[in-house]
Amino acid sequence: MGRDSREQSQAKVVPKIYAYTYGEYHEKTWEHRSGGLGWMKVGFTTGDVRKRVKEQTSSSVPGQVRILWEENAVSDQGVKFSDSDVHKQLIANGAHRVQNEWFEITLDELKIAIAEVKKGRKVTAPRNFKMRPEQRRAVEQTAAYYREQVEDKAKHFLWNAKMRFGKTFASYQLALEMGWTKLLILTYKPAVEDSWRKDLEDHQDFQGWQFIGKGEGFEDIDESSPYAWLVSFQDIMQKDATGEIKDRLELVFVNDWDCIIIDEYHFGAWRSGPKELYASDNSDEEARLIDVYDSASSFSEEFRILKTEHRLYLSGTPFRALAEGEFGEDQIYNWTYADEQNAKRIWEEEYCEPNPYRSLPQLKMFTYKISDATRSYAEAGFDDEFSLNGFFAAKVRDRIPRFNKERDVQRWLDWLRKQTAITEQNSHPGPFADPQLRSALDHTVWHLPNVASCRAMERLLAAPQNTFFGEFKVVCAAGAKAGIGLKALDPVRKAIGDGSVTKTITLTCGKLLTGVTVPQWGAIFMLRDTKSAETYFQAAFRVQSPWTRPIADDPNREEVVKPVAYIFDFAQNRALEMVYGFCAKQANAKGEGNARSEVREFLNFLPILAYDDGNLVKLDATNLMEIATSGIASDMLAKRWQSRRLINLNRAVMEGILNNEELLRSLEKMEAFRALRKHTSELLTMEKSIKKAKAEGRKKSTVSKEKREMKKRRKEIQDALLKFLTRVPIFMYLTDYREESLVDVIRNVEPALFTKVTGLNIEDFDALCKLGVFNTQILNQAIYAFKRQEAFSLTGEKSSHDLEQMDED
Incomplete structure (x- = not known):
């Protein structure tokens, strides 16, 4: 072959990218x-693709090789590239x-990577989903309002739409509907x-x-x-060295x-109210934002001169904007969580088309009371409640962040992952120990009081005793090191990946x-105090984001994960109280005075399961x-008065009963306590016998039998x-005196009524209390809850003190 022929042949060579399996x-x-x-091999050749693949798979059975794709390896600028360029883009x-050269990819993902190498820029397959019905109504209602207004009237409109409504997408659709071409978006976040x-x-x-974001200039815009x-308001309010706008x-x-x-x-950047709203729940790393709120009044005039119709x-x-009447009824579009979930249900029942709400998760709430033993270490923060901020308080000591009550926090972490509860009296399992919940908790976000708490939790989760949490990648999204805005989001996304094989815990304040x-994110753990329904539900609804992925053999369909x-x-x-307050404010936004129907509708789609004293109760409206206004539901209160936790029968108490002859003679006159002396003596004897058996190393079966008998006898005394005790609430209801504690019951001026209702005279009751037979702390809680419950049942309202507190909040 001559020189000219060889040059002509080389000029015709076209390099190719190919893929096969x-x-x-x-x-x-x-x-x-x-x-x-299926794995896919991505290669490069300057010759025939089929010949090259055959060379690489000569030992395979004929007919098994599937060439999936081949394409010229020349960029839009005429520059040749290789398979290594495509590999880098895929990664x-x-x-x-x-x-x-083997990858876990789809054919579409390969095509996009090759296109990006060719074009030298990012290529994204455009999405083509349509507006959901409620988004379309919001756009139509808003556009109609704007068009109807006279020129000199302010054209302001509010979308009071739940988180995950899709406000960004619908806003852009409104721009298309109105023919707008210049949008300014202002945000605090x-x-x-x-x-x-x-x-x-x-x-x-x-x-x-075109989109202009942080750090991008208008000069590049066509x-x-x-x-x-x-x-962002933080950016727009900053000035240059001369005090002028940047x-x-x-x-x-x-x-x-x-x-x-x-x-x-x-x-609300231009009003003083939002500073109070956000500052009441602020955390250390948000202190910089508070400075911006302090400057809000200085920006308000500048905001008003921004040119727009x-x-x-x-x-x-x-809620505050609605309460202050900033918008008329014709200037508001409302869409609540209950509206969304109801639309999801109706669509399934009435339409044959794919359900546009299918991917929107239902929410469920579980509420707990950390045990009394643990609660006693926490600072009081709420009536019949404890302070989460106190429980999870932390400080940095010698450059190491530690919880103030680290042993108690560790006990809480142990409970999260075990079937056994924090104390022997409680029996409900922790969330990570519940088989029905475990799969939903691969990715969770924990909302803690401040930066120190987040860092202390990050350190504790990594401690040797917490091997269970070693399966999770813990991301601390708190403090200056975590970054601001999108910079704080990147480590979370990197840790999660696509979420299918990873496990993560995100810590934030x-x-x-x-x-x-x-x-x-499949769940949020609310581990901080807040009095603001706005703040509470903004955080809570973060976990309601849809999570879907394509079905492997049908890329046009999606699986709801x-x-x-x-x-x-x-x-x-x-x-x-947050739920009740949220529903009440939503009812007001709709012009409804009664919150009960709003609460009932809310619970239809967001079930709340409350653990109290080891019992799981699904709450109705x-x-x-009742709990929101009086502290506890009536059926839960009734169970509290029947709880064996109210009775202490340890060795010291039983010995005290046997040593009080006058008390024993008085109690033995009552049918229920005829055998009290005998049963108490037997219990003490059994306890000594079991200790002796353990010391002598007797068979476990023998010891277990004695333990069962002792447990049975103890239960008989407790039941008596x-x-x-179950008659005490009847006495409190009949008496005119308002008891608030055990001392009030003992000192009540109606001893005859007490004896008639309960069968026990007040002196004997006092003696039993002094011996420690009754758990004073739990009884005081039950008595106080009864008082609040009684007040609510009689008036249907909170006390004036409670109402004042709500107004202050």
Whole structure:
């Protein structure tokens, strides 16, 4: 062959990228991501693809090789590239490299990676989902209002829509409906930029739109095409060295905007109220934000001079704005969690089309009371409740963050993962020990009081005794080191990956709990005090983000990975007061005076299961309102008066009973206590015998038999004493005196009534109390709860003190 022929042949060589699989690799189950099947080899050749594949698979059985793809390896600029360039792009996109040229990927993922190498930029397959019915109604109602207004009337509109409504996507759809091309989005939470950018850039409806975010300049924007500019209040209020607006942001004030969208309006940058709202729950790393709130009044005038004809306010909890009458009824679109879940149910029953609400998880709440033994160490923070901030308080000592009550926090962590409870008296398992809950807790977020608490928890979870939590990657998203806005989100996403084979716990005291989407979070642990329903539910609804993934053999269909999400709250009364307050405010927003129907509808779609004294109770509207207004539900209160935890029968108490001859003679006159002396003596004898048997090393079967007999005898005495105690509430109801504690019952001026109702005279009751037969702490709680319950049943209202507290909150 001559020189000219060789040069002509080389010029015709076109390098190619190819992909194939064969044999067992075709059936390989993915390890890095669940639901995937088959490995794919991605290679490069300058010759014939089939010939090259045959060379590599000569030992395989003919017919097993499947060439999946081949494509020219030349960029849009005419530059040749190799398979290593595609491998790098696949890894950058999150693909798992099994070995050498083998990957766990889909064919679409390979095509996108090749296209990105060719174009030299990111390529995303545009999404094409449509608006849900309620989003369409919001857009139509808002557009109609704007169009109906006269020129000189302020065109302000509020979307009072639950978290996960899709306010960003619907806002852009409103822009299309109105023909807008210039949007300014103002927010207090820089982390929301991710959602605003993604919804604009990834959806086919908004192709041609441009997005300006933090650090990006307006000079790169093509003003002939539509654009959205997101600016945080923290950024816009900063000045240069001369006290003037930054050059990069001058156009914010000069531009004539089609619409200004105020996101997370419950923070309310131009009003003093939101500073109080947020500061009441602020944590150390949010102190910088408080400085911004302090400057809000100075920005309010500047905000008013921003040029626009339309303003759209977005919030899931705009309760203060509604209470202060900032918007008329025709300026509000309402969409609640109950509305959403009801629409989900109705769609399943009445429509044949795919359910657009199918991926939106139902929420369930579990409320707990940490045991009395543990609670006694915590600072009082609520009526008949303890302070979570006190329980999880921490300090940095010698550069090591530690909980003040670390042994108690460790006991709580032990309970989370065990079937056994914190104390022997309680029997309910911790969330991680419950088989029905465990699978939903691979990725959780824990809301703690402050940065020190988060760091102390991070250290404790990594301690040698907590091997169970060693399966979880713990991400501390708190403090300056965690970063601000999207920087705090990146480590969380990296730890989770696609979520199918990883386990994570995210610790935060405020970051990432507003305007951020982490689909894999299946539950939130509420481990801090708060009096604000706005703050509480902004955090709680973070876990309701949909989590879906494509079905391996049908890429046009999706599997709902998270049908249910959970809220775990360890301050029971506070949690239920938050729910009641939330429903009451929603009822007011709808112009309804009675919250009961709102509570009932809320519980239809967000069941609340309350653990109290080892019992699990599913609350109805009446239960919840009783607890929220009087501290405990009536059926739960009744069970508390029947609990054996009220009775102490340890060795010292039994010896005290036997040594009090006058008390014994008095009690033995009553039928229930005829055998008290005998049974108490037998119990003491059995206890001594069991100790002796253990010391002598007798057979376990013999010891176990004696233990069962002792337990049976102890139960008989406890039941007799409980029969008496269950009559005490009847006495308190009949007497005109308002008892608040055990001392009040003993000192009551109606001893004859006490004896007639209970069968025991007041002196004997006093003697039993002094001996420690009755658990004074639990009895005092039960008596106080009865008093509040009685007041509520008679009036249906809280006390004036409670109402004053609600007003202050």
